[in-house]
Amino acid sequence: MQRFFVEPYQIQEEEHRISITGGDVNHIRNVLRMKTGEELWISDGGEKEYCCTIESFEEEEVILHILYAQEPEYELPGKIYLFQGLPKADKMELIIQKAVELGAYSVVPVATKRCVVKLDGAKAEKKTARWQQIAESAAKQSKRMLVPEVHSVMKFKDALALAKELDVCLVPYELAKGMKETKALIEKIEPGQSIGIFIGPEGGFEEEEIQMAIEAGAMPVTLGHRILRTETAGLAILSVLMFHLEGDKK
DSSP states (O other), X not given: OOEEEOOGGGEEGGGXXXXXXXXXXXXXIIISOOOTTOEEEEEOSSSOEEEEXXXXXXXXXXXXXXXXXXXXXXXXXXXXXXXXXXOSTTHHHHHHHHHHHTTOSEEEEEEOTTXXXXXXXXXXXXXXXXXXXXXXXXHHHTTOSSOOEEOOOEEHHHHHHHHTTXXXXXXXXXXXXXXXXXXXXXHTOOTXXXXXXXXOOTTOOOHHHHHHHHHTTOEEEOXXXXXXXXXXXXXXXXXXXXXXXXXXXX
């Protein structure tokens, strides 16, 4: 069943009515070619989702009738922020799509010293808008209750400042201690905590950056004996954290 996101003001729960506006109107009417009476899911980014039927098509909106609401547990019991060093080509699109599917709460593109890609000004804004669209599509497909935010590109020091506000911060690093230490760190993470993950671009982080991250409170971890590509590393640790946090849910 198709899923769409709306703002809370678009939901009139007492009247069992939801109004869809904007680009989704064209998507429902002309792309999906949905008809009155067909069912779909609506989320406003909160804990509830609404099963609805299409009541009518207006000129600039689609009117839905709420059949029932429920409070599923689709979201991870912890907010994971993926701080991703800017990769080359279109790898960021894949990373964002899969990170959203795996439960990331937010993706923060980070400009590090070894980044080949340089984004600023209008080019950065255009890229961020594109990445946000990908996050929304992935959220719809994976039954997310919210659309993860894709931040504007941050400098490394600014990303570290944001990460300081989180409960836990991890940085996969090829020189980190063994798997036993990494497993112990992950097992200490509790549901409800906010978690930051720092992933370097192609070529990884410079030693100076790793030291800056450690001084900011980040803990180096290993992802095994193999060297992973930048588009693989973040998804690997996201998968580990997903299973850990889901396994601890009451």
